[in-house]
Amino acid sequence: MMASQPNVVFILCDNVGWGDFGVYGGATPTPRIDQLASDGIRFNNYTVEAQCTPTRSALMTGRQSVRSGTFRVPFSGEGKAGLAPWEYTIADLLSDAGYATSLFGKWHCGDTEGRLPTDQGFDEWWGYRNSVDEAGWTSYATFEAIAKTKGIQPPQLWEGEKGGPQTAVRELNLEVRPFLDEMIVEKAIDFITRQATADKPFFTYVGLSHMHPPERVHPDFDQTSPERLGQYADLIAEMDYRVGQIVDCIEQAGISRDTLIVFSSDNAAGDIPAFQGGSNGPFRGSFMTPPWEGSMRVPAIVRWPGAVPAGVITDEMLSAHDWYTTFASLAGASDKVPTDRPIDGIDASAFLIGESDTTGRDSIIFFGPDGSLMSVKWHNVKVVLRYSEGIDQPIVKPQWPMLFDLASDPGELYNLMATKMDMGWMMGVALKFVADYQTSIAQYPNIQTGAEFSGYGSR
Structure with a gap:
């Protein structure tokens, strides 16, 4: 018997390619991610948008990012960007459907007041407003010499609650960089543990920081296995461990059969030297070569014991836009999907729970x-x-x-x-x-x- 309103845990990694995990043919062992796929559905034809902000905007709104003016990442000094407060995010929708909502990690859909996570439907958040490339800013002597005169502040980690102020927790720099995903997952685990005994379902969005330059490996994974020589492999090993921590938390809380987990990436593996690795499988191109398939097709895994059939490998199409309408349907809240704007996502819920042979998407x-x-x-x-x-x-x-x-x-x-x-x-x-x-x-x-x-x- 599946939950009438399942908990939803959405784990999104940053710039990880279609071929990076073991179950997709990757060379670095990823036993926890592979098991996640074995326990549910592995999508081989899942598509995202061109950059970080567009994909995250699509996830939040179910709309092509070009409709929201979020079709590329904004640069420092360009002015206001991100989702307009008018947008009705999946966090807004699930919150109105009775869910507790949270975001831990990367946002990148607006860094000004009115466009932050707790302005866009999240009850609580802890993380960074833009991208982790900002962790490298303060490592340059020029930054300290010039930034203040230009009004550029040192990047911060932030926390906040809906209706309350945003508080800077600590500086986002290279000192904290190796420990960032550990901290993000700790926050997510705390939230899941608290909500497991609450009388309402929850939605938590976990925006991991790997694989985005500048990279630093956590000391627990830095050359700690003879099977791994390079930085990229060490980072994949940590990611596998972090995903396992979240799954273990859900298991230990006794809410596995009430909890849908989605694990995916926002973009393909990169084509810049700082990545020092990455695989987009058999597909042409990479992160910065749109629209070749290697730039738009990434891994996606769904697990929900007792509801989502196990061991499914599918070439059915799915896109980042589809989670919005799919989650709304699974939460019994399809009536809350806006009708005053174009929604590009399709409802793939029947496919996820084994009641249809197709997702319903045939084009992108x-x-x-x-x-x-x-x-x-x-x-x-x-x-x-x-x-x-x-x-x-x-x-x-x-x-x-x-x-x-x-x-x-x-x-x-x-x-x-x-x-x-x-x-x-x-x-x-x-x-x-x-x-x-x-x-x-x-x-x-x-x-x-x-x-x-x-x-x-x-x-």
Whole structure:
């Protein structure tokens, strides 16, 4: 008998590739993550957005990030960014459905008052507002010499409660960097333990810091096994341990059959030297080469004993946008999903609990860091309209759209529009999804980055 309102624990790692974990073919042993997959569903065709902020925005709202003006990470000094207070996040929705809500770790969906986690539906949070790259700022003598004159403050770890002030806990720097995921998981475990005996369900979002530069390995994992030579492998080993700690906490609290766990990544493994490793499996590209499949397809695992069938490996499509509507359905709160705005997520709850053979998703449109369309994927057929080959490379628009059969060619090596030239009919399928999007923004224009948006009125 499954819980009428399951607890939800969403664990999100940062820039971990499709092929990094053992169960996905990774070389570093990850027994706890592998067991998590064995106990539930492993998605092989799960898609995120182009960067950290877009993916996290999609998770929070069930909407393409371009609709919310959150289609790329904001830079220091650019002004207000992140989710407008008008957005109705999954934390808002579950809170209104009777859930206790919390976030521990990375937010990156707004760093100003009114756009912080406790302004966006979370009862409590502890973590950092933007990205952990800020941990390296104060290591430069130039920062201390110039930052204060430019109004740039040393990055902090923060905590707060809904309706209360934000309090700086300590400086986010290289001293704390090796211990950050340990601290994040400790906070999550404390919350889960407290809520396990409460009379209401809970939702906790655990935003791990690994694998994002600058990296530092926790001393308990730094070259502590002869099986691991490099930093990346040590960090994967720690991640596996941290996931195991959360699972053990849920087991020890006696709430396994009441708790849905999702474990995933926000982006692919990187293509910059600081990562010193990472695998995106058989797919072309990496973090900074959108929209090649290696930049948008990442691991995703779901476990809920007694409700989600065990041992399932699926190529069914799912995207970061789909958790919003899926969680709403599982919580019995589908009526709280907004109808005054486009929602791009689909409800995959029937698939998760074994009542359907399909997630309901058959396509995904993918936007770039400039907010413009880059590709359209329908099942295993992919149309590439624009592409980039690296963080320091431009976005290129080919003369003709490029067409790939991912089932035969996961490396996107053979452009069928060039090698066969008899596949133009597929453009009609792809452009239908584009037309649907264009129709929606004609009625509901995309919100501009940082705008004080308050709704679409009587539309």
